[in-house]
Amino acid sequence: MSEALELTVAEAARRIAAGELGREEYLRAWQEAAAADSLNAYLWTAEGGDGSQQAEGPLAGVPIAVKDIFTTEGVPTTAGSRILEGYQPPYTSTAVRRLHEAGATLLGKTNMDEFAMGSSNENSAYGPVLNPWDPTRVPGGSSGGSAAAVAGGLAPCAIGTDTGGSIRQPASLCGIVGMKPTYGAISRYGMIAFASSLDQCGPLTRDVTDAALLLAAMEGRDPCDSTSVGIPGGIELPGREDLRGLRFGVPVELAGDGMEAGVRASFEATLEQIEQLGGELDEVPLPHAEHGISAYYVLAPAEASTNLARYDGVRYGLRAEGDDLLEMYERTRAEGFGEEVKRRIMLGTYALSSGYYEAYYGRAQRVRTRIVEDYARAFEAVDFVVTPTSPSVAFELGAKTDDPLAMYLNDFFTVPMPLAGIPAISIPAGLAEPEGGGPRLPVGFQLAAPAFAEAGLLDAAYALEQAIGFDAKPGQER
Amino acid sequence: MSGAELEAVIGLEIHVQLATRTKMFCACELSFGDEPNVHTCPVCLAHPGVLPVPNRRAIEFALQIAAALECEVAQGSIFHRKNYFYPDNPKAYQISQYDSPLATGGRLGEVRIHRVHLEEDAAKMIHVGESGRIHGSGASLVDFNRAGTPLVEIVSEPDLRSAAQVREWAQLLRTTVRQRGVSDVNMDEGSLRCDATVSVRPAGSEELGTKTELKNMNSFRFLERGVGAELERQRELVSAGEPVTQETLHFDPSSGSLTTLRSKEEEHDYRYLPEPDLVPLVPTAEMLKSARASLPELPAARIARYEGELGLAADVAALLASDPRTAAYFEQAIGAGEAEPRVVANWVTGELAAVLREGGGGGGPADSKVAPESLADLIGLVASKRISHGAGKTVLAMIAADGGDPAELVEREGLAQISDDAELGGVVEAAIETNPEAAEQVRLGNQKAVGALVGAVMRETKGRADGGAVTRLIREKLGLA
Amino acid sequence: MIDREQVLHVARLSRLALSEAELERMAGELSHVLEHVDRIAELDLDEVEPTTHVVALENVLREDEPRPSWPREQILEPAPDPDEGAFRVPSPQAEA
Numbered sequence A: 001m002s003e004a005l006e007l008t009v010a011e012a013a014r015r016i017a018a019g020e021l022g023r024e025e026y027l028r029a030w031q032e033a034a035a036a037d038s039l040n041a042y043l044w045t046a047e048g049g050d051g052s053q054q055a056e057g058p059l060a061g062v063p064i065a066v067k068d069i070f071t072t073e074g075v076p077t078t079a080g081s082r083i084l085e086g087y088q089p090p091y092t093s094t095a096v097r098r099l100h101e102a103g104a105t106l107l108g109k110t111n112m113d114e115f116a117m118g119s120s121n122e123n124s125a126y127g128p129v130l131n132p133w134d135p136t137r138v139p140g141g142s143s144g145g146s147a148a149a150v151a152g153g154l155a156p157c158a159i160g161t162d163t164g165g166s167i168r169q170p171a172s173l174c175g176i177v178g179m180k181p182t183y184g185a186i187s188r189y190g191m192i193a194f195a196s197s198l199d200q201c202g203p204l205t206r207d208v209t210d211a212a213l214l215l216a217a218m219e220g221r222d223p224c225d226s227t228s229v230g231i232p233g234g235i236e237l238p239g240r241e242d243l244r245g246l247r248f249g250v251p252v253e254l255a256g257d258g259m260e261a262g263v264r265a266s267f268e269a270t271l272e273q274i275e276q277l278g279g280e281l282d283e284v285p286l287p288h289a290e291h292g293i294s295a296y297y298v299l300a301p302a303e304a305s306t307n308l309a310r311y312d313g314v315r316y317g318l319r320a321e322g323d324d325l326l327e328m329y330e331r332t333r334a335e336g337f338g339e340e341v342k343r344r345i346m347l348g349t350y351a352l353s354s355g356y357y358e359a360y361y362g363r364a365q366r367v368r369t370r371i372v373e374d375y376a377r378a379f380e381a382v383d384f385v386v387t388p389t390s391p392s393v394a395f396e397l398g399a400k401t402d403d404p405l406a407m408y409l410n411d412f413f414t415v416p417m418p419l420a421g422i423p424a425i426s427i428p429a430g431l432a433e434p435e436g437g438g439p440r441l442p443v444g445f446q447l448a449a450p451a452f453a454e455a456g457l458l459d460a461a462y463a464l465e466q467a468i469g470f471d472a473k474p475g476q477e478r
Numbered sequence B: 001m002s003g004a005e006l007e008a009v010i011g012l013e014i015h016v017q018l019a020t021r022t023k024m025f026c027a028c029e030l031s032f033g034d035e036p037n038v039h040t041c042p043v044c045l046a047h048p049g050v051l052p053v054p055n056r057r058a059i060e061f062a063l064q065i066a067a068a069l070e071c072e073v074a075q076g077s078i079f080h081r082k083n084y085f086y087p088d089n090p091k092a093y094q095i096s097q098y099d100s101p102l103a104t105g106g107r108l109g110e111v112r113i114h115r116v117h118l119e120e121d122a123a124k125m126i127h128v129g130e131s132g133r134i135h136g137s138g139a140s141l142v143d144f145n146r147a148g149t150p151l152v153e154i155v156s157e158p159d160l161r162s163a164a165q166v167r168e169w170a171q172l173l174r175t176t177v178r179q180r181g182v183s184d185v186n187m188d189e190g191s192l193r194c195d196a197t198v199s200v201r202p203a204g205s206e207e208l209g210t211k212t213e214l215k216n217m218n219s220f221r222f223l224e225r226g227v228g229a230e231l232e233r234q235r236e237l238v239s240a241g242e243p244v245t246q247e248t249l250h251f252d253p254s255s256g257s258l259t260t261l262r263s264k265e266e267e268h269d270y271r272y273l274p275e276p277d278l279v280p281l282v283p284t285a286e287m288l289k290s291a292r293a294s295l296p297e298l299p300a301a302r303i304a305r306y307e308g309e310l311g312l313a314a315d316v317a318a319l320l321a322s323d324p325r326t327a328a329y330f331e332q333a334i335g336a337g338e339a340e341p342r343v344v345a346n347w348v349t350g351e352l353a354a355v356l357r358e359g360g361g362g363g364g365p366a367d368s369k370v371a372p373e374s375l376a377d378l379i380g381l382v383a384s385k386r387i388s389h390g391a392g393k394t395v396l397a398m399i400a401a402d403g404g405d406p407a408e409l410v411e412r413e414g415l416a417q418i419s420d421d422a423e424l425g426g427v428v429e430a431a432i433e434t435n436p437e438a439a440e441q442v443r444l445g446n447q448k449a450v451g452a453l454v455g456a457v458m459r460e461t462k463g464r465a466d467g468g469a470v471t472r473l474i475r476e477k478l479g480l481a
Numbered sequence C: 001m002i003d004r005e006q007v008l009h010v011a012r013l014s015r016l017a018l019s020e021a022e023l024e025r026m027a028g029e030l031s032h033v034l035e036h037v038d039r040i041a042e043l044d045l046d047e048v049e050p051t052t053h054v055v056a057l058e059n060v061l062r063e064d065e066p067r068p069s070w071p072r073e074q075i076l077e078p079a080p081d082p083d084e085g086a087f088r089v090p091s092p093q094a095e096a
């Protein structure tokens, strides 16, 4: 059976459908692998067979690891927070329901930064997740549990959420594929809100084909989400072999500092491969990209401060006793939320408060407009904008916990896309030695495309993935 | 300065619960007076991950109110989050409208409307005493049945000048909204709630004095009394040269007194932000048209239309048009059959009114058991001579008493008109035989005597005979034709 | 940049009880972040419309058709203090 665990989702699903692979057997093997989690990637794992699973469908028999931010009826859902410890939602999120309808089975709920706030998974109330490539390092975040589970052989595939890079950055740091679709492609219903105008669900998989498979199952308009549209034209499995006739834009501003040498080298090598595949490279100006972090760290906390106000100890979740209502509120939230969440609630509340709204929230919204315009202009000249996914490879646990701003700046390459609402994918591009030495670690390459151009994005990523031929596995480097 | 020279400046902020079937942002049914927490779901309880989806009818109703108040509807409006913590506010923000409301700048009577916007209602809190668990502290129970009920907030300009005018105007507003059928507008049940902003200023001055806000006046009488009491208080203060403090006051109906609501300064910082879970509302031309089309016709316009277009006599038109429900009944009856409006009008104001008067029920046609469609059917039966006019009245009385279908009743009671000469001929001959004097009088040219013979035929046929045919046959049998 | 008093005010608005030490640290960290964010103050954005949303949708509405509400036992199940079919909370003000 261990051989079956090596299969991609597409191949496993094909064999199950053809009767070449036992469905129960396959599920049990993955359940055993998940149960043996030594990375703290899971917060909950399923046990026993799943009689309710759909017999047919493109994902029939495929077990999926789901970030603990998606509600699953009757299955604990905490969003990595103490304030939701023991909470069992009365309903299932649309994304998970759609996966079930495509035949998939819930394998487990994965660890994450509390309410998806973080880039290292060190902000979980249930302990940090370890990077399968080097357990002294972070897997990235906030979908760190999902990324580590897929990279560490604890799940064949996973889903996560991306608000400022929370799918792409951990995928990059763990050497797997992670995709953030266009805003509105997948319903947000049942996806616990962090920043509602930015949050989007997406796949974390071993390869681009599997990402397309999961995306195809989840995308679609949902009457429960007023902001959902689906992907016009749907999603087909990618199959492109070259990049002829496609133009790839490298932001002019990328020449700036802050990138590790190994990351830069890997990025440049990938650019060469693009040219070898017939792709055309170009420089594109994204003059406001440098303000992306500023806009993001005003808008996301502002939305979060109101989204997280409902955790008040009244209807569900943690309550700390107090002599009066105010004391109950303040103690419940002080005990229930972790440091980073409190910091962002404070930051967001401040940005919205009387006298500061225009200076912070209002201005950030206008910067967002500029970023949207930057990308619109760039896509008149090129088909894709490419960058590294993260300026560094996986960093050591605790390395940035004392400096919130340093942690935020790490999201430099991933925050502009959610601000612009456009899709982006991170694929493993190779390995690089971390700054300060040590075994080599995965580097991600990011491609961004215009809104709803997922089909083309997946095709280009697929062609590049085939050319790169990344086949390194955790453990081999040590 | 004496109090008499001080002019009152009063504005109203009115919340109207819309009479939709479901809540503003979820599909829970609206209710009043049910057991606590039986009309809730993850959405209206603000469980993690839920999203709001607006109720189309709530928006249509709000547009109707905006049309009735002659407001200008915004080409696009958006929802905002109004943030404050309180147990009756499950998301800790109310979805409301802020700087981009549904409609602005209208008028009702002599009072200008500042704005009309949509929002959602809060839950109900019932304060209970000592909890017994924590020493010395009370507790409240929260019932979320009401949470999320669609509300329209109507804000007037400060154009009201006395407590009595406030009451009159609020009642006018209630009538206006009630006529639209978009709300129960009942102050007892809380589907209509009025808050007032009150200030005084020297008569003739354009400047506004410091205003206070009055809450919790849950009847028109209390509204008038509360505003009156606050005006008196402010006039006394100003006359004594003392300042009015800006504050929120709570009206206590039992004592008639006003108490200050304590509030912390941060509670006024609602940190409004555009609701990212919802998309803009852009009323289409069609939505606006149907909102305007649903405006009720004023009685005077309706009387003119009945006279002009339907050809009714002035007195009949006035009878039908003055009550909107009677008018609606009449128009439904016209629409349900082929008869001329004048004929239908005569039945409604004549035969039906008489039957209802005799029945003693006291209500109008719209309250009777005679559906407008049944009346139309009945008129049709008479017009096509399937039944006689007299039988028609009999059937009408039966329906008014017990309901029923005209055609079925005609069948069951055997009331179908006899106009067949062969069948009627025998009855006419028998009538001539048993009334020889009357027959002789007719022969001698006394036309009035025909009535006695016709009456005999009608008695014999229980009113089912065709009156015209009977008269003709009598004359034939007597050799006069 | 943001002083202790402001932090305290924001903490009250956010309903977060912060210890003295947390207040101090928060003041420093928030100031540090805001200093970075303040770079957007230099941009000329007067003519720029704010972006609230990137989806080009309007009038996404639901028909006024009821669906069954949740059973009361189920919605009270996760309540910290259910009582008589309702959610019990402490009173707004402690009695002296």
Ligand SMILES: [Mg+2]
Binding pocket: B015, B119, B153
């Ligand atoms: Mg209001």
Ligand SMILES: [Zn+2]
Binding pocket: B023, B026, B027, B028, B039, B040, B041, B042, B043, B044, B045, B148
């Ligand atoms: Zn509901």
